[in-house]
Amino acid sequence: MSAPLRLVIFDVDGTLVDSQGDIVAAMTAAFASVKVPLPPRETLLSIVGLSLNVAIPVLAPDAASDVHAKMVQAYKDAYIQLRADAGVAQSSPLYPGALAALKILGARPDTLLGVATGKSRRGLDKLIEGHALHDVFITQQVADFHPSKPHPSMILQAMTDAGVTADNTVMIGDTSFDMDMAVAAGVRGIGVSWGYHGREKLGNAHLVIDGFADLLPTLQSVWGEAR
Template identity: 60%
Template structure:
């Protein structure tokens, strides 16, 4: 009997790539453009993973909806400009990320996907910059779903691939990823090198410290 299909879904910012420099710089430019106080770095990183409207609402709940929308647009423009200027260097892959993606992709029954708060344009540009186009069979982005931790991204990825919940794993660095996995009824792997403190990952099925631990951790979850 053939092995069942498995699905590994990756968050992007803080999990596959270290984009904190670009995120903080774009957020700073956006707030500066409206002459608003720039939030602390820790506060900015705490909302990474949410869709931009939700992120701004959390960062500056005292601002009007119109100003929050201006901040979102300013952030998008600043981030896009950085990406055009710096290319892949604006969001470098974490050590071991590419090797792990390649190793998992080489296993016939394992499918790979992405579930991210990034826009479609942002994700496509990042995937192209790093030459990762052929690895991800499903790409779920903020444009088409409610913000994490709503389970829509995972449920849609499962629908596209036909993989059961028990054979799907969400890999991410934030509480939003762990809560999304729980809402979707799938196991989760929390990575400790990202933007949320280790204590925020208490809902994870397992934690890993480095990418080379992922394949063994998946084997443990699935057996």
């Protein structure tokens, strides 16, 4: 009997790529554009994973909605410029072992790969282009077309795209938003400890790993439990 088709969905920022430098710089520009006091760095990184229209009001709760809109646009403009100046590979480098893990998983006939990210369609396209990840992800869910994490919409659509059941789907991410989204969608969440939320915030994770070298053995364990 052949193995069931499986789907591995990855978050992007803080999971596959380390984009914290550009995120903090773009947020700094966004706050400066409307002269709103900038929160501490750890606060800025705590909202990574949320869609911008949700993250900005969390970071600047006392600002008016029109100010939030200006900040969102200023962030996008600054991020695009930072990426253009440095190049994707420099501004958002892949974490050690990420590319090798994607290649190994992508070569398995029973495994499909996807992403679910708070990035825009344009932002994800640039990242995929910059790291030559064309044809790696068969389903790509972005902030343009979904409610912000932890709403399960991204995972549910990814499973529909792939034709894979919840029992055979896992969500890989670095934040509580990713793990809460996995729970809401009825799939297992595998947390990563190297991202923007500490291990202590990943309480809803089925398991937490400390490096990409741990991912394949962990998936084998999860799939074994799912049988």
